[in-house]
Amino acid sequence: MSSPLRPRGTAFVLAVAAACLLGAAFPASAQKPDAELKGITAVGLVVEEMGSQALSCGFSRDTFEKAVSPILTAGGLKVLRNADEDTFLYVKVNSLSVPSGLCVSRFDVTLYTHTNAKLSYQLEPVLVQVSLLSASGLSGGTVPGHAENVLKSVKQHVDQFVSRIAAANK
Numbered sequence: 001m002s003s004p005l006r007p008r009g010t011a012f013v014l015a016v017a018a019a020c021l022l023g024a025a026f027p028a029s030a031q032k033p034d035a036e037l038k039g040i041t042a043v044g045l046v047v048e049e050m051g052s053q054a055l056s057c058g059f060s061r062d063t064f065e066k067a068v069s070p071i072l073t074a075g076g077l078k079v080l081r082n083a084d085e086d087t088f089l090y091v092k093v094n095s096l097s098v099p100s101g102l103c104v105s106r107f108d109v110t111l112y113t114h115t116n117a118k119l120s121y122q123l124e125p126v127l128v129q130v131s132l133l134s135a136s137g138l139s140g141g142t143v144p145g146h147a148e149n150v151l152k153s154v155k156q157h158v159d160q161f162v163s164r165i166a167a168a169n170k
Contacts, residue, residue: 037168042078044085057103058147075162
């Protein structure tokens with residue numbers, strides 16, 4: 001009869017020893033969920049310029065900026081529009097419209113930051129852009145109401161981002 005406390009084979013002992021040694025070789029990192037969001041208090045807001053197809057579908061850059069900014073502010077974040085802020089929320093909408101009045105749009109909402117990183121193929125650290133949070137969607141519909149539906153989805157994603165930032169900062 002074998003005992004659960006019985007010593008294991010040599011391969012097992014070597015595997016455990018290797019895991020212990022490798023674990024000590026890597027620096028400690030923040031392991032909490034959304035730890036990378038802790039400390040964010042200000043964000044830039046960049047809404048990409050809308051193309052002619054997006055405009056014909058009822059989109060407006062100003063409408064998106066005015067809708068997203070209060071969500072960020074209500075979440076306790078200082079908002080800097082079109083500023084050269086290290087951490088920024090980027091909103092992009094691409095649309096296609098057809099003569100029948102149908103619009104199809106893809107939207108992306110991404111929270112970016114910049115940091116210096118040592119890349120495996122570089123000798124010195126370099127400045128890199130890092131995506132902290134990202135959400136996207138696809139929507140289709142007739143011109144009346146299409147832009148409102150996309151804006152509603154974008155606002156929901158921004159609200160989720162703000163909630164995660166607030167939770168990380170508790």
